[in-house]
Amino acid sequence: MANYFQPEIETASREEIIRIQNEKIVKQVKHVYDNVKYYRDLMDEKGVKPEDIKSIDDIKKLPFLTKNDLREAYPYGLLGTDLKNCVRIQSTSGTTGKRVVAFYTQHDIDLWEECCARAIVAAGGTNEDVVQVCYGYGLFTGGPGLNGGSHKVGSLTLPMSSGNTDRQIQFMMDLGSTILCCTPSYAAFIGESLAEKGYKPEDNKLKAGIFGAEPWTEEMRRSIEKSLGIKAYDIYGLTETSGPGVSFECSEQKGMHINEDHFYAEIIDPDTGEVLPEGSKGELVFTSLDKEAFPLLRYRTRDICILTREKCSCGRTHVKMTKPMGRSDDMMIIRGVNVFPSQIETVLLNEGYTPNYQILVDRKNNTDTLDINVELTPEQFSDKVSDIQAMEKALEGAMRTMLGIGPKVHLVAPKSIVRSEGKAVRVIDNRKLHD
Amino acid sequence: MAIKQLSIFIENKEGKLSDTIKIISDADINIRALSIGDSQDFGILRLIVSDTEKAISLLKEDYIVKETEVIAVKMDDKEGALYKILKVFEDAKINVEYTYAFTAPKLGAYVVFRVNDVKSAEELLTKDGFTFVNDGDLN
Numbered sequence: 118m119a120n121y122f123q124p125e126i127e128t129a130s131r132e133e134i135i136r137i138q139n140e141k142i143v144k145q146v147k148h149v150y151d152n153v154k155y156y157r158d159l160m161d162e163k164g165v166k167p168e169d170i171k172s173i174d175d176i177k178k179l180p181f182l183t184k185n186d187l188r189e190a191y192p193y194g195l196l197g198t199d200l201k202n203c204v205r206i207q208s209t210s211g212t213t214g215k216r217v218v219a220f221y222t223q224h225d226i227d228l229w230e231e232c233c234a235r236a237i238v239a240a241g242g243t244n245e246d247v248v249q250v251c252y253g254y255g256l257f258t259g260g261p262g263l264n265g266g267s268h269k270v271g272s273l274t275l276p277m278s279s280g281n282t283d284r285q286i287q288f289m290m291d292l293g294s295t296i297l298c299c300t301p302s303y304a305a306f307i308g309e310s311l312a313e314k315g316y317k318p319e320d321n322k323l324k325a326g327i328f329g330a331e332p333w334t335e336e337m338r339r340s341i342e343k344s345l346g347i348k349a350y351d352i353y354g355l356t357e358t359s360g361p362g363v364s365f366e367c368s369e370q371k372g373m374h375i376n377e378d379h380f381y382a383e384i385i386d387p388d389t390g391e392v393l394p395e396g397s398k399g400e401l402v403f404t405s406l407d408k409e410a411f412p413l414l415r416y417r418t419r420d421i422c423i424l425t426r427e428k429c430s431c432g433r434t435h436v437k438m439t440k441p442m443g444r445s446d447d448m449m450i451i452r453g454v455n456v457f458p459s460q461i462e463t464v465l466l467n468e469g470y471t472p473n474y475q476i477l478v479d480r481k482n483n484t485d486t487l488d489i490n491v492e493l494t495p496e497q498f499s500d501k502v503s504d505i506q507a508m509e510k511a512l513e514g515a516m517r518t519m520l521g522i523g524p525k526v527h528l529v530a531p532k533s534i535v536r537s538e539g540k541a542v543r544v545i546d547n548r549k550l551h552d
Numbered sequence: 553m554a555i556k557q558l559s560i561f562i563e564n565k566e567g568k569l570s571d572t573i574k575i576i577s578d579a580d581i582n583i584r585a586l587s588i589g590d591s592q593d594f595g596i597l598r599l600i601v602s603d604t605e606k607a608i609s610l611l612k613e614d615y616i617v618k619e620t621e622v623i624a625v626k627m628d629d630k631e632g633a634l635y636k637i638l639k640v641f642e643d644a645k646i647n648v649e650y651t652y653a654f655t656a657p658k659l660g661a662y663v664v665f666r667v668n669d670v671k672s673a674e675e676l677l678t679k680d681g682f683t684f685v686n687d688g689d690l691n
Protein backbone atom coordinates (compact mmCIF):
# COMPACT_ATOMS: atom_id res chain seq x y z
CA MET A 118 0.00 0.00 0.00
CA ALA A 119 1.35 3.37 -0.95
CA ASN A 120 1.14 6.29 1.43
CA TYR A 121 1.41 9.88 0.32
CA PHE A 122 1.38 13.13 2.26
CA GLN A 123 0.58 15.24 -0.82
CA PRO A 124 -0.61 12.68 -3.40
CA GLU A 125 -1.47 15.21 -6.11
CA ILE A 126 2.13 16.44 -6.33
CA GLU A 127 3.96 13.26 -5.28
CA THR A 128 2.31 11.25 -8.06
CA ALA A 129 1.94 14.06 -10.61
CA SER A 130 2.65 13.22 -14.24
CA ARG A 131 6.03 14.03 -15.71
CA GLU A 132 4.41 16.80 -17.80
CA GLU A 133 2.84 18.33 -14.71
CA ILE A 134 6.14 18.29 -12.80
CA ILE A 135 7.93 19.96 -15.73
CA ARG A 136 5.14 22.55 -15.95
CA ILE A 137 5.57 23.34 -12.22
CA GLN A 138 9.36 23.51 -12.55
CA ASN A 139 9.16 25.79 -15.60
CA GLU A 140 6.85 28.14 -13.78
CA LYS A 141 8.85 28.16 -10.54
CA ILE A 142 12.36 28.51 -12.00
CA VAL A 143 11.45 31.71 -13.84
CA LYS A 144 10.17 33.24 -10.60
CA GLN A 145 13.02 31.90 -8.48
CA VAL A 146 15.73 33.25 -10.80
CA LYS A 147 14.04 36.64 -10.93
CA HIS A 148 13.75 36.66 -7.13
CA VAL A 149 17.45 35.85 -6.75
CA TYR A 150 18.56 38.36 -9.38
CA ASP A 151 16.50 41.14 -7.81
CA ASN A 152 17.51 40.42 -4.21
CA VAL A 153 20.87 38.65 -4.01
CA LYS A 154 23.67 40.90 -5.19
CA TYR A 155 26.28 38.16 -4.86
CA TYR A 156 24.50 35.92 -7.38
CA ARG A 157 23.44 38.85 -9.59
CA ASP A 158 27.14 39.66 -9.99
CA LEU A 159 27.86 36.03 -10.94
CA MET A 160 25.07 36.13 -13.55
CA ASP A 161 26.21 39.48 -14.92
CA GLU A 162 29.74 38.17 -15.17
CA LYS A 163 28.44 35.26 -17.24
CA GLY A 164 26.20 37.56 -19.26
CA VAL A 165 22.97 35.80 -18.21
CA LYS A 166 19.82 37.83 -17.57
CA PRO A 167 16.72 36.59 -15.76
CA GLU A 168 14.84 36.88 -19.09
CA ASP A 169 17.16 34.22 -20.54
CA ILE A 170 15.63 31.65 -18.18
CA LYS A 171 12.31 30.76 -19.78
CA SER A 172 12.07 27.12 -18.72
CA ILE A 173 13.82 24.56 -16.54
CA ASP A 174 16.00 23.53 -19.49
CA ASP A 175 17.58 27.00 -19.48
CA ILE A 176 19.03 26.28 -16.03
CA LYS A 177 22.26 25.17 -17.73
CA LYS A 178 22.98 28.82 -18.51
CA LEU A 179 23.24 29.76 -14.82
CA PRO A 180 26.53 29.87 -12.90
CA PHE A 181 27.27 27.34 -10.16
CA LEU A 182 27.45 28.10 -6.46
CA THR A 183 29.94 26.29 -4.26
CA LYS A 184 30.57 25.99 -0.56
CA ASN A 185 33.31 28.54 -1.09
CA ASP A 186 30.71 31.06 -2.28
CA LEU A 187 28.76 30.40 0.90
CA ARG A 188 31.83 31.18 2.96
CA GLU A 189 32.59 34.31 0.94
CA ALA A 190 29.05 35.52 1.32
CA TYR A 191 28.87 34.73 5.05
CA PRO A 192 26.65 35.62 6.79
CA TYR A 193 24.14 37.72 4.81
CA GLY A 194 25.52 37.75 1.27
CA LEU A 195 23.09 35.17 -0.11
CA LEU A 196 20.06 36.34 1.80
CA GLY A 197 17.08 36.69 -0.53
CA THR A 198 14.80 38.79 1.65
CA ASP A 199 14.83 41.29 4.49
CA LEU A 200 15.89 39.82 7.82
CA LYS A 201 12.60 41.01 9.27
CA ASN A 202 10.84 38.44 7.06
CA CYS A 203 13.04 35.61 8.40
CA VAL A 204 11.96 33.49 11.35
CA ARG A 205 14.77 30.92 11.70
CA ILE A 206 18.49 30.27 11.30
CA GLN A 207 20.04 26.80 11.03
CA SER A 208 23.71 26.13 10.62
CA THR A 209 26.37 23.62 9.80
CA SER A 210 30.06 23.64 10.59
CA GLY A 211 32.35 25.08 7.94
CA THR A 212 35.98 24.63 6.96
CA THR A 213 37.69 27.58 8.51
CA GLY A 214 35.58 27.83 11.62
CA LYS A 215 33.14 29.92 9.62
CA ARG A 216 29.85 28.18 9.51
CA VAL A 217 27.30 27.87 6.76
CA VAL A 218 24.30 29.81 7.98
CA ALA A 219 20.91 29.25 6.34
CA PHE A 220 17.93 31.55 6.79
CA TYR A 221 14.23 30.68 6.61
CA THR A 222 11.00 32.61 6.27
CA GLN A 223 7.84 30.93 7.54
CA HIS A 224 7.14 29.92 3.93
CA ASP A 225 10.57 28.22 3.78
CA ILE A 226 9.98 26.40 7.06
CA ASP A 227 6.58 25.16 5.85
CA LEU A 228 8.12 23.94 2.60
CA TRP A 229 10.91 22.12 4.44
CA GLU A 230 8.57 20.55 6.96
CA GLU A 231 6.25 19.37 4.18
CA CYS A 232 9.21 17.61 2.59
CA CYS A 233 9.96 15.89 5.90
CA ALA A 234 6.28 15.03 6.28
CA ARG A 235 6.38 13.31 2.87
CA ALA A 236 9.30 11.22 4.14
CA ILE A 237 7.48 10.25 7.34
CA VAL A 238 4.30 9.29 5.48
CA ALA A 239 6.36 7.32 2.93
CA ALA A 240 7.75 5.36 5.89
CA GLY A 241 4.17 4.55 6.96
CA GLY A 242 3.61 7.47 9.34
CA THR A 243 0.08 8.70 10.15
CA ASN A 244 -1.52 10.80 12.86
CA GLU A 245 -1.70 7.63 14.96
CA ASP A 246 2.06 7.28 15.15
CA VAL A 247 4.49 8.24 17.89
CA VAL A 248 7.58 9.70 16.22
CA GLN A 249 10.72 9.66 18.34
CA VAL A 250 13.19 12.21 17.00
CA CYS A 251 16.70 11.65 18.32
CA TYR A 252 18.56 13.77 15.82
CA GLY A 253 20.21 16.71 17.53
CA TYR A 254 18.00 19.76 18.06
CA GLY A 255 19.41 23.23 17.78
CA LEU A 256 21.46 24.60 14.90
CA PHE A 257 21.70 21.15 13.31
CA THR A 258 18.80 20.68 10.88
CA GLY A 259 18.09 17.02 11.73
CA GLY A 260 16.00 17.52 14.89
CA PRO A 261 13.99 20.59 13.85
CA GLY A 262 13.32 19.18 10.35
CA LEU A 263 11.86 15.83 11.40
CA ASN A 264 10.13 17.45 14.36
CA GLY A 265 8.34 19.85 12.01
CA GLY A 266 7.53 17.07 9.55
CA SER A 267 6.03 14.96 12.31
CA HIS A 268 3.82 17.91 13.36
CA LYS A 269 2.61 18.35 9.77
CA VAL A 270 1.64 14.66 9.66
CA GLY A 271 -0.13 15.08 12.99
CA SER A 272 1.90 12.36 14.65
CA LEU A 273 2.64 12.51 18.36
CA THR A 274 6.17 13.89 18.39
CA LEU A 275 8.79 12.96 20.96
CA PRO A 276 11.53 15.61 20.70
CA MET A 277 14.24 13.57 22.40
CA SER A 278 17.29 15.09 20.68
CA SER A 279 20.48 13.02 20.62
CA GLY A 280 22.22 11.09 23.38
CA ASN A 281 21.16 9.68 26.74
CA THR A 282 20.37 6.25 25.36
CA ASP A 283 18.86 4.95 28.61
CA ARG A 284 16.26 7.70 28.50
CA GLN A 285 15.66 7.13 24.77
CA ILE A 286 14.92 3.48 25.51
CA GLN A 287 12.73 4.25 28.51
CA PHE A 288 10.56 6.67 26.50
CA MET A 289 10.51 4.32 23.53
CA MET A 290 9.21 1.44 25.67
CA ASP A 291 6.92 3.42 28.00
CA LEU A 292 5.32 5.64 25.35
CA GLY A 293 5.28 3.13 22.53
CA SER A 294 7.28 4.96 19.86
CA THR A 295 6.43 3.62 16.40
CA ILE A 296 8.83 5.60 14.18
CA LEU A 297 12.44 6.34 15.06
CA CYS A 298 14.38 9.21 13.47
CA CYS A 299 18.15 9.41 14.00
CA THR A 300 21.49 8.66 12.36
CA PRO A 301 21.87 5.04 11.24
CA SER A 302 24.82 4.52 13.57
CA TYR A 303 22.75 5.69 16.52
CA ALA A 304 19.88 3.41 15.47
CA ALA A 305 22.34 0.50 15.46
CA PHE A 306 23.56 1.54 18.88
CA ILE A 307 20.00 1.72 20.26
CA GLY A 308 19.42 -1.77 18.83
CA GLU A 309 22.46 -3.11 20.67
CA SER A 310 21.49 -1.34 23.90
CA LEU A 311 17.98 -2.83 23.75
CA ALA A 312 19.47 -6.30 23.33
CA GLU A 313 21.84 -5.72 26.24
CA LYS A 314 18.88 -4.79 28.42
CA GLY A 315 17.26 -8.09 27.47
CA TYR A 316 14.64 -6.76 25.03
CA LYS A 317 13.82 -8.77 21.94
CA PRO A 318 13.09 -6.96 18.62
CA GLU A 319 9.36 -7.75 19.01
CA ASP A 320 9.21 -6.12 22.47
CA ASN A 321 9.21 -2.57 21.04
CA LYS A 322 6.36 -1.01 19.06
CA LEU A 323 8.61 0.49 16.38
CA LYS A 324 7.60 -0.21 12.80
CA ALA A 325 9.90 2.09 10.85
CA GLY A 326 12.99 4.25 11.11
CA ILE A 327 14.05 7.29 9.08
CA PHE A 328 17.82 7.41 9.16
CA GLY A 329 20.14 9.93 7.55
CA ALA A 330 22.87 12.54 7.96
CA GLU A 331 25.64 10.02 7.33
CA PRO A 332 26.51 7.31 4.81
CA TRP A 333 25.37 3.75 5.50
CA THR A 334 25.34 0.48 3.62
CA GLU A 335 22.68 -2.09 2.74
CA GLU A 336 24.36 -4.43 5.17
CA MET A 337 23.90 -1.90 7.95
CA ARG A 338 20.26 -1.47 6.93
CA ARG A 339 19.59 -5.19 7.27
CA SER A 340 21.32 -5.32 10.62
CA ILE A 341 19.30 -2.36 12.00
CA GLU A 342 16.04 -3.77 10.62
CA LYS A 343 16.74 -7.06 12.33
CA SER A 344 17.82 -5.66 15.68
CA LEU A 345 14.86 -3.26 15.98
CA GLY A 346 12.27 -5.29 14.08
CA ILE A 347 11.52 -2.41 11.68
CA LYS A 348 11.78 -1.17 8.10
CA ALA A 349 14.68 1.29 7.81
CA TYR A 350 14.45 4.19 5.33
CA ASP A 351 17.12 6.58 4.17
CA ILE A 352 16.61 10.34 4.08
CA TYR A 353 18.88 12.94 2.47
CA GLY A 354 19.35 16.66 2.70
CA LEU A 355 21.77 19.41 3.50
CA THR A 356 21.54 22.62 5.46
CA GLU A 357 22.26 24.66 2.31
CA THR A 358 19.05 23.46 0.66
CA SER A 359 16.99 23.50 3.92
CA GLY A 360 17.88 20.28 5.72
CA PRO A 361 16.72 16.65 5.65
CA GLY A 362 13.84 15.84 3.33
CA VAL A 363 15.33 17.01 0.04
CA SER A 364 14.91 13.34 -0.88
CA PHE A 365 13.67 10.24 0.92
CA GLU A 366 13.12 6.54 0.44
CA CYS A 367 9.75 4.94 -0.23
CA SER A 368 8.49 1.41 0.39
CA GLU A 369 10.76 0.15 -2.42
CA GLN A 370 13.84 1.06 -0.33
CA LYS A 371 15.75 1.53 -3.54
CA GLY A 372 16.87 5.11 -4.10
CA MET A 373 15.47 8.33 -2.69
CA HIS A 374 12.74 10.38 -4.40
CA ILE A 375 13.82 13.99 -4.75
CA ASN A 376 11.07 16.50 -3.96
CA GLU A 377 11.53 17.99 -7.39
CA ASP A 378 8.68 20.43 -7.13
CA HIS A 379 10.97 22.25 -4.66
CA PHE A 380 14.49 21.16 -5.61
CA TYR A 381 15.70 20.65 -9.16
CA ALA A 382 18.53 18.14 -9.41
CA GLU A 383 21.28 17.86 -12.01
CA ILE A 384 24.26 15.55 -12.29
CA ILE A 385 27.45 17.18 -13.56
CA ASP A 386 31.00 16.16 -14.32
CA PRO A 387 32.81 17.55 -11.24
CA ASP A 388 35.86 18.48 -13.32
CA THR A 389 34.24 20.21 -16.29
CA GLY A 390 30.87 21.27 -14.88
CA GLU A 391 29.18 19.70 -17.90
CA VAL A 392 25.64 18.36 -17.30
CA LEU A 393 25.63 14.58 -17.71
CA PRO A 394 22.78 12.53 -19.19
CA GLU A 395 20.34 10.63 -16.97
CA GLY A 396 21.84 7.50 -15.46
CA SER A 397 25.38 8.94 -15.33
CA LYS A 398 27.38 8.98 -12.16
CA GLY A 399 28.51 12.46 -11.18
CA GLU A 400 28.20 15.35 -8.77
CA LEU A 401 24.75 16.26 -7.58
CA VAL A 402 23.70 19.90 -8.05
CA PHE A 403 20.57 21.39 -6.53
CA THR A 404 18.52 24.44 -7.42
CA SER A 405 15.85 25.59 -5.03
CA LEU A 406 12.64 26.40 -6.87
CA ASP A 407 10.53 28.01 -4.22
CA LYS A 408 12.63 29.56 -1.48
CA GLU A 409 12.49 33.11 -0.16
CA ALA A 410 15.23 33.59 2.42
CA PHE A 411 18.03 31.34 1.22
CA PRO A 412 17.46 30.49 -2.43
CA LEU A 413 20.45 28.70 -3.97
CA LEU A 414 20.75 28.27 -7.73
CA ARG A 415 22.90 25.39 -9.02
CA TYR A 416 24.53 24.62 -5.69
CA ARG A 417 27.23 21.98 -6.00
CA THR A 418 26.72 19.45 -3.19
CA ARG A 419 29.99 17.56 -3.84
CA ASP A 420 28.03 14.34 -3.32
CA ILE A 421 28.52 11.80 -6.09
CA CYS A 422 25.42 9.84 -7.12
CA ILE A 423 23.17 8.74 -10.00
CA LEU A 424 19.67 9.98 -10.89
CA THR A 425 17.06 7.62 -12.33
CA ARG A 426 13.53 8.06 -13.61
CA GLU A 427 12.56 4.41 -13.72
CA LYS A 428 8.95 3.78 -12.77
CA CYS A 429 8.68 3.21 -9.00
CA SER A 430 6.30 0.66 -7.50
CA CYS A 431 5.31 3.15 -4.78
CA GLY A 432 3.55 5.28 -7.39
CA ARG A 433 5.68 8.36 -6.85
CA THR A 434 6.81 9.99 -10.06
CA HIS A 435 9.63 12.11 -8.70
CA VAL A 436 13.17 11.39 -9.84
CA LYS A 437 15.23 9.12 -7.61
CA MET A 438 18.83 9.51 -6.49
CA THR A 439 21.07 6.71 -5.27
CA LYS A 440 22.68 6.98 -1.89
CA PRO A 441 25.75 9.23 -2.23
CA MET A 442 28.59 7.02 -3.46
CA GLY A 443 31.38 9.34 -2.43
CA ARG A 444 32.47 12.96 -2.52
CA SER A 445 34.10 15.13 -5.12
CA ASP A 446 35.96 16.93 -2.33
CA ASP A 447 37.71 15.71 0.82
CA MET A 448 34.81 16.11 3.25
CA MET A 449 34.22 13.24 5.66
CA ILE A 450 31.03 12.62 7.57
CA ILE A 451 31.95 11.41 11.04
CA ARG A 452 29.21 10.65 13.56
CA GLY A 453 26.87 12.70 11.36
CA VAL A 454 29.14 15.74 11.45
CA ASN A 455 30.84 17.17 8.35
CA VAL A 456 34.60 17.26 8.82
CA PHE A 457 37.20 18.66 6.42
CA PRO A 458 40.93 17.94 6.79
CA SER A 459 41.51 21.70 6.37
CA GLN A 460 39.67 22.31 9.67
CA ILE A 461 42.08 19.98 11.45
CA GLU A 462 45.02 21.67 9.77
CA THR A 463 43.75 25.09 10.88
CA VAL A 464 43.62 23.97 14.52
CA LEU A 465 47.13 22.52 14.34
CA LEU A 466 48.58 25.74 12.94
CA ASN A 467 46.66 27.86 15.46
CA GLU A 468 48.03 25.74 18.30
CA GLY A 469 51.60 25.95 17.07
CA TYR A 470 51.95 22.45 15.60
CA THR A 471 53.32 21.41 12.23
CA PRO A 472 50.83 20.52 9.50
CA ASN A 473 52.29 17.02 9.47
CA TYR A 474 49.32 14.98 10.49
CA GLN A 475 47.27 11.96 9.56
CA ILE A 476 43.57 11.38 10.08
CA LEU A 477 42.41 7.84 10.81
CA VAL A 478 38.69 7.15 10.59
CA ASP A 479 37.13 3.83 11.44
CA ARG A 480 33.83 2.43 12.63
CA LYS A 481 33.88 0.31 15.78
CA ASN A 482 30.69 -1.14 17.26
CA ASN A 483 28.72 0.99 14.78
CA THR A 484 30.27 4.21 16.06
CA ASP A 485 32.70 6.27 14.04
CA THR A 486 36.12 6.81 15.57
CA LEU A 487 38.42 9.70 14.70
CA ASP A 488 42.12 9.53 15.55
CA ILE A 489 44.58 12.23 14.58
CA ASN A 490 48.32 11.59 14.59
CA VAL A 491 50.38 14.77 14.81
CA GLU A 492 54.13 14.98 14.49
CA LEU A 493 55.86 16.57 17.45
CA THR A 494 58.71 19.04 16.90
CA PRO A 495 61.95 19.09 18.94
CA GLU A 496 60.98 22.50 20.37
CA GLN A 497 57.72 21.12 21.73
CA PHE A 498 59.28 18.07 23.30
CA SER A 499 59.22 17.79 27.07
CA ASP A 500 60.73 14.73 28.69
CA LYS A 501 57.83 14.43 31.11
CA VAL A 502 55.13 11.97 30.02
CA SER A 503 52.45 14.06 31.72
CA ASP A 504 53.44 17.16 29.73
CA ILE A 505 53.00 15.35 26.43
CA GLN A 506 49.68 13.93 27.58
CA ALA A 507 48.51 17.41 28.61
CA MET A 508 49.45 18.69 25.13
CA GLU A 509 47.37 15.92 23.56
CA LYS A 510 44.40 16.78 25.79
CA ALA A 511 44.65 20.49 24.95
CA LEU A 512 44.76 19.70 21.24
CA GLU A 513 41.74 17.40 21.59
CA GLY A 514 39.84 20.26 23.24
CA ALA A 515 40.71 22.71 20.46
CA MET A 516 39.71 20.12 17.83
CA ARG A 517 36.38 19.49 19.57
CA THR A 518 35.60 23.23 19.52
CA MET A 519 36.38 23.45 15.80
CA LEU A 520 34.84 20.19 14.60
CA GLY A 521 31.93 19.67 16.96
CA ILE A 522 33.09 16.13 17.67
CA GLY A 523 35.93 14.97 19.88
CA PRO A 524 38.88 13.18 18.27
CA LYS A 525 41.66 11.24 19.96
CA VAL A 526 44.98 13.01 19.36
CA HIS A 527 48.29 11.14 19.35
CA LEU A 528 51.57 13.03 19.23
CA VAL A 529 54.04 11.03 17.20
CA ALA A 530 57.72 11.22 16.29
CA PRO A 531 58.82 13.53 13.45
CA LYS A 532 58.89 11.95 10.01
CA SER A 533 56.93 8.97 11.35
CA ILE A 534 53.88 9.73 9.20
CA VAL A 535 54.40 7.84 5.99
CA ARG A 536 54.77 9.99 2.90
CA SER A 537 54.07 8.44 -0.44
CA GLU A 538 55.86 10.12 -3.33
CA GLY A 539 56.83 12.88 -0.94
CA LYS A 540 53.21 13.70 -0.18
CA ALA A 541 51.69 12.59 3.09
CA VAL A 542 48.48 10.56 2.96
CA ARG A 543 46.21 12.80 4.99
CA VAL A 544 43.19 10.60 5.50
CA ILE A 545 42.86 6.88 6.03
CA ASP A 546 39.18 5.97 6.17
CA ASN A 547 38.75 2.31 7.01
CA ARG A 548 34.96 2.45 7.26
CA LYS A 549 32.86 0.60 4.74
CA LEU A 550 30.40 3.35 3.76
CA HIS A 551 29.24 2.44 0.31
CA ASP A 552 28.00 -0.78 -1.19
CA MET B 553 77.70 18.64 39.37
CA ALA B 554 74.48 18.08 37.54
CA ILE B 555 74.95 15.57 34.75
CA LYS B 556 73.57 15.36 31.26
CA GLN B 557 70.85 12.94 30.42
CA LEU B 558 69.42 12.24 26.97
CA SER B 559 65.64 12.24 26.58
CA ILE B 560 64.43 10.59 23.39
CA PHE B 561 60.85 10.50 22.13
CA ILE B 562 60.00 7.11 20.69
CA GLU B 563 56.75 5.58 19.56
CA ASN B 564 55.39 2.76 21.65
CA LYS B 565 55.65 0.26 18.82
CA GLU B 566 57.39 -3.01 18.23
CA GLY B 567 61.08 -2.63 17.37
CA LYS B 568 61.30 1.11 18.10
CA LEU B 569 63.39 0.72 21.26
CA SER B 570 65.88 -1.65 19.67
CA ASP B 571 66.21 0.66 16.61
CA THR B 572 67.21 3.48 18.94
CA ILE B 573 69.59 1.49 21.10
CA LYS B 574 71.27 0.04 17.99
CA ILE B 575 72.44 3.52 16.97
CA ILE B 576 74.16 3.95 20.35
CA SER B 577 75.51 0.44 20.34
CA ASP B 578 76.97 0.76 16.81
CA ALA B 579 78.85 3.88 17.90
CA ASP B 580 80.42 2.06 20.88
CA ILE B 581 78.77 4.37 23.35
CA ASN B 582 78.21 2.81 26.75
CA ILE B 583 74.86 3.16 28.49
CA ARG B 584 75.41 3.91 32.20
CA ALA B 585 71.79 4.26 33.20
CA LEU B 586 68.41 3.92 31.57
CA SER B 587 64.76 4.54 32.30
CA ILE B 588 61.60 4.76 30.23
CA GLY B 589 58.46 6.77 30.94
CA ASP B 590 55.65 5.47 28.77
CA SER B 591 52.05 5.93 27.74
CA GLN B 592 49.93 3.80 25.45
CA ASP B 593 51.21 5.63 22.38
CA PHE B 594 54.74 6.76 23.14
CA GLY B 595 57.71 6.33 25.43
CA ILE B 596 60.34 8.75 26.62
CA LEU B 597 63.65 6.96 26.77
CA ARG B 598 66.07 8.51 29.24
CA LEU B 599 69.72 7.57 28.99
CA ILE B 600 72.93 8.48 30.72
CA VAL B 601 75.75 7.52 28.38
CA SER B 602 79.52 7.60 28.15
CA ASP B 603 79.59 10.17 25.32
CA THR B 604 76.58 12.46 25.40
CA GLU B 605 77.66 14.81 22.58
CA LYS B 606 78.29 11.99 20.16
CA ALA B 607 75.03 10.23 21.05
CA ILE B 608 73.03 13.42 20.44
CA SER B 609 74.66 14.10 17.09
CA LEU B 610 73.85 10.57 15.92
CA LEU B 611 70.33 10.39 17.30
CA LYS B 612 69.06 13.81 16.24
CA GLU B 613 69.06 12.71 12.60
CA ASP B 614 66.01 10.53 13.20
CA TYR B 615 64.71 11.35 16.64
CA ILE B 616 63.57 14.13 18.85
CA VAL B 617 66.34 14.13 21.42
CA LYS B 618 66.85 16.57 24.19
CA GLU B 619 69.58 17.10 26.72
CA THR B 620 68.23 17.30 30.25
CA GLU B 621 70.09 18.17 33.45
CA VAL B 622 69.63 15.65 36.22
CA ILE B 623 71.46 14.99 39.44
CA ALA B 624 72.88 11.59 40.28
CA VAL B 625 73.34 11.15 43.99
CA LYS B 626 75.66 8.48 45.39
CA MET B 627 73.85 6.37 47.89
CA ASP B 628 74.81 3.86 50.55
CA ASP B 629 73.51 0.42 49.71
CA LYS B 630 71.58 0.33 53.01
CA GLU B 631 68.03 0.43 54.38
CA GLY B 632 66.61 3.94 54.55
CA ALA B 633 69.23 5.48 52.28
CA LEU B 634 66.78 6.67 49.61
CA TYR B 635 64.41 8.08 52.18
CA LYS B 636 67.15 10.34 53.58
CA ILE B 637 67.52 12.00 50.18
CA LEU B 638 63.79 12.29 49.58
CA LYS B 639 63.33 13.85 53.03
CA VAL B 640 65.71 16.65 52.05
CA PHE B 641 63.62 17.36 48.96
CA GLU B 642 60.36 17.15 50.87
CA ASP B 643 61.48 19.59 53.55
CA ALA B 644 62.65 22.06 50.91
CA LYS B 645 59.51 21.54 48.82
CA ILE B 646 61.57 20.46 45.83
CA ASN B 647 59.45 18.57 43.33
CA VAL B 648 60.81 15.31 41.92
CA GLU B 649 59.59 14.92 38.34
CA TYR B 650 60.99 11.43 37.94
CA THR B 651 63.69 9.25 39.41
CA TYR B 652 65.48 5.98 38.75
CA ALA B 653 68.23 4.04 40.53
CA PHE B 654 71.29 2.21 39.27
CA THR B 655 74.36 0.41 40.49
CA ALA B 656 77.70 0.46 38.66
CA PRO B 657 80.88 -1.46 39.53
CA LYS B 658 83.07 1.58 40.15
CA LEU B 659 80.43 4.01 41.31
CA GLY B 660 78.35 1.85 43.61
CA ALA B 661 74.64 2.60 43.94
CA TYR B 662 73.26 5.91 42.80
CA VAL B 663 69.91 7.53 42.21
CA VAL B 664 69.08 9.86 39.33
CA PHE B 665 66.67 12.69 40.02
CA ARG B 666 65.00 15.13 37.65
CA VAL B 667 63.88 17.96 39.95
CA ASN B 668 62.32 21.33 39.35
CA ASP B 669 65.18 23.17 41.11
CA VAL B 670 68.55 21.56 40.39
CA LYS B 671 70.63 24.25 42.06
CA SER B 672 68.84 24.16 45.43
CA ALA B 673 68.76 20.38 45.40
CA GLU B 674 72.51 20.22 44.93
CA GLU B 675 73.20 22.81 47.62
CA LEU B 676 70.99 21.14 50.20
CA LEU B 677 72.28 17.64 49.54
CA THR B 678 75.91 18.84 49.60
CA LYS B 679 75.25 20.53 52.94
CA ASP B 680 73.92 17.21 54.28
CA GLY B 681 77.08 15.42 53.15
CA PHE B 682 75.83 13.68 50.00
CA THR B 683 78.13 13.32 47.01
CA PHE B 684 77.31 13.22 43.31
CA VAL B 685 78.28 11.38 40.19
CA ASN B 686 79.85 13.85 37.73
CA ASP B 687 80.02 13.75 33.94
CA GLY B 688 83.71 12.83 34.18
CA ASP B 689 82.89 9.67 36.16
CA LEU B 690 80.89 8.27 33.24
CA ASN B 691 83.49 8.20 30.45
